[in-house]
Amino acid sequence: MTHQVLQPNLRYLDPETLQKIGSLELIAREVVEGLRVGAHRSPLRGFSTDFAHHRQYVPGDPLRHLDWRVYARTERYYTKLYEAETCYEAHLLLDASASMTYGSGAVSKLEYAKYLAASLAYLILKQRDSVGLGVFDSTLRSYDPPRSAMGILGLLDARLAEATGQPRTDIAAQLHELAHRVNRRGVVVLFSDLLEDEEGFLRGLDHLRFRGHNVIVFHLLDPYELTFPFSGTWRFEGLEGEDEFTTQPDRIRDIYMEDLQAFLNTVRTGCERSHVDYDLVDTSRPVDVVLSEFLARRSATSQRTG
């Protein structure tokens, strides 16, 4: 098995396969080791201050990275590129509220979030950076300050078990609280389905951005939630204490899809406006593919903006 796993991109690690592995560290390694071979040596480049090399300036590059000294010497425009920062803090924030326990297949959104978070944590830890962990439902259940040891992966399971699956009240409040707790600027990665008042939550993101954090949102949604493929008559039982509701999904699908698109648009545009890195994740997709796409896009934007 190990042999196979070490072959990069030979197969996708779908969430159900990962579920069988059990040990979160092993899962994270399997996901990440496949990715690390090759292009993604320093995926979080852009936040660092270490100079790497010069590159010819092209219009659109930020002027602040222009190397004026080189310009003075040579009258040519060069842009400075920096090596990845070796020591930054990442805060992984997991939503463990009741709605995250929904899963049309074998893997719930929460489990998927767990794999994704573990994989990302593993990746960060491998780069000698430190990872902090927050789990919340109605309140912030636990917060572990950043550290740079693999032990954090073991904590992840424990902390998730502590969450009681309470209906979520207010993500915004959790984000505000986190913003207050974390003083040093770092990266905040939020794993949630965001089924919540999007205005409040966007305000929370704004707060984090205001504090200088680099914010990444993994918006996890089940494929059923994305496509609403039910037919016939169904009774839907709310996971967060809503009244149950019987309907014929065929008849209301258009309204559902409409509302969903409106919601996604609001979230996406809100994130873009706040310069938050937003990624909508279909939980039926393989974790490594999602992660690799994310990293690829991330490195592209960081190169452009960094």
Place this chain on the structure above:
Amino acid sequence: MSFLNPLMLWGLLGVSVPILAHLLNLYRFRQTRWAAMRFLARAAQVRSRQIRLKDILLMLLRCLAVALVVLALSRPVVRSGAAAPLGESRAGVVIALDGSYSMMHKAGVRSRFDRAVERVRQIAETIEEGDPVSLVLLGAPNRILLRNVPFRAERFSAVLDEARPLAEPAGLDAFPDAVAPLLGEMKVPEKEVYLVTDVQSRDWNALPDESRRHIQRLSDQAAVRLVPVRTDHGENVAVTDLQLASGVLRRDSMARYTAKVRNFGKQAREGLLVTCRVDGVPLDDTTIKRLEPGETATVSLLAPLTEAGRKRIRVVVTGDELALDNVRYEVAHVREQLRVLCVDGAPSAEPFKGAADFLVTALELPRNGSTSAPIECESIDWSQLLRTRLERYEVVMLADVAEIPEKLVSRLHNYVRSGGGLAIFVGPRTRPKVWNQRLGSGAADLLPAKLGAVEPQPFAGQESRPLDTALTDHPLCATLRGLTGDQLGSIRFDRYLPLAPVAEARVVLRVAPAADPLLVERRVGRGRVVLFASTANRDWHNMVINPAFPMLVHQIVAYVTRHELEIPVPVGQPIVVPLDDMDVGDDVAFIEPRGRTTGTKTLDRDGRTVGIFERTEQVGFHHVKCEVATPAFLVAVNPQTAESAVDVLEPNRRKELAGEMGMNVLTPEGSLAPTILSARLGRELWLPLVILAIAATIGESLLAGRITGRRALMAEGAT
């Protein structure tokens, strides 16, 4: 509104199917836990009422479609009202065409039947293609030419071209019998019955109440219309009867036939020539100078029989509009010779003292001016009977024979069975017990009646008894009817044997006042046995010196020697040919006068082998061919003169009678079609209902598609 298929209305229960499906759908659902309830919330608010409304609308449309289809299948009919113009005008038509032979009456160029057919064609013009139509030719029995077939003009016309008037009479009572079942089978909004007939007075005036009620009942189901055929007049003469009056049918003798000619018309007829033809050759004729209306003239016609064999006798009256009843047919089986054996049970040397002397004298009387006696008579003593070959004689007469010897019983029986005639006259020597025992029971059952004991004294203390002058209609009485009442009334009986006739026997003569049987006859095999309850001499009565006696004796000889097949059959009745020499199941063929041959098998009827031709349709001579008969048997089939009264009802009387029976009389000068079409009102509504049902189904599917459809509502829902 009424329904042609009312039972289909039970199908309306099917309306409950969409309702049940709707209710089941409401209560059958699957369950899931769900996180994204927020997206359902708005759907619930916006759509739930709309969905319910649309669901109910869909259900109602489905119910409507089911109900409309069921209604269409039950085929509703409206007579008037708002829906009437939508319906289809369909009518089932039964046409009863009078096929009786009065319709052959032809005063001018066209017969009544030709005119009736033209009327039928006019009715046919009003029938839509595909509508059920029946055509019945009224007769005895009725011929159903078309039985509720979808109307096709060409086919109908072809069938009508084939129709010919029948040789049978047809009463009006045949009409409801023929039509009622046809009406019952029809499923159309409007039923029409047309009776196309010449409206003979005979039928209509004498219609029994029951038939009248039957016709009335028809008008409950259908519009019954009488279409009278125009007739020129009702004049007709007919030969109503033809009888062999006298003479035995023997070669070189003369047979006398009497024919009755009746004037059925309203005007006297003059100079009617009546001709008798034998095998097509006119041999005798006579002219009736004047025949008053309603009068019947009896004419005698002589037929010289010059050779033996089967002869066709035909009597024709000339010049008449209805040819069929102008002719009457008869078959004569002429024998080579006719020999009678008289057996005297008490011979005497004195003239007229023996038991059989009067018989011999009577038989030897020359007839009709012929030089030789037609009958060869031989008289023997009863003791010689055993030595005599009976087969040499056509008739054996026993007079006062005490008993038949045991040895002779089966011979005598065989003799009669194979066609011999036997006449028994009793007397003082007759021993009734022995006769009853030997010939009245068991294998040799010959006697037409059981003999009672001879009374020892002439009716003690009473007067002698007279002959019952009320003669029966038996053919043996035919000549006696020519005698006056005085002549018959002078006959007196002192004694006779009490007779107890057997079931198959017929009583010919009786003694007054108690109507005791005097002369009884029965058929045995192909022969006949006649039993006279008294003597053949003057011992017990004075009949032998009366002219009635020789006439009766001759009649007995003629009767018992008469071939069974000489008796004509009225048309419409079956021909039954006894074929004793053949086995059951053998082939026999009947050939009608117009040449059609019908093959059949012989059957067993009451112990005799017979060939039966179930229904005669043509008048004239029918041939019967089988193995044992060469040349073929001949059977004459005669018209039934009941139909010969061809005069028709007065228009007023006709209207009155038709009205009583619920019939409308249609007598337009020109075509019937406009009259019929203007009266046809019933409209069938199934087609508009089917169209509505289809519309409901399309509406339902459009609506359903709109509710579950996606694209169409996206834009609308977003606003």
